[in-house]
Amino acid sequence: MSEQHLHSSHPAIAKRLKRAEGHLRSITAMIEGGRSCLDIAQQLHAVEKAIAQAKKTLIQDHIDHCLEQATDAAPRQRQSAVRAFKDITKYL
Secondary structure (H helix, E strand, O other), rough: OOOOOOOHHHHHHHHHHHHHHHHHHHHHHHOOOOHHHHHHHHHHHHHHHHHHHHEEEEEEHHHHHHHHHHOOOOHHHHHHHHHHHHHHHHHO
């Protein structure tokens, strides 16, 4: 179970993901409409890059803020922050 964890970058990340979600729906329509594989692949590539950028921003923000706060924390909290850092780096 995780506590609520919000950063100032989260609204922009959510907005980017919502745009990617809409774009993905349009790609599904392209497939169903018989568009060319090249057109579809180009659009899939764009969605993939948008999602990758959202992930990168989220992870960098976590590293910048959460670990920075942990350096001022008590030893037990520092250990928790290091574990969280190790966990999130799996997604790089």
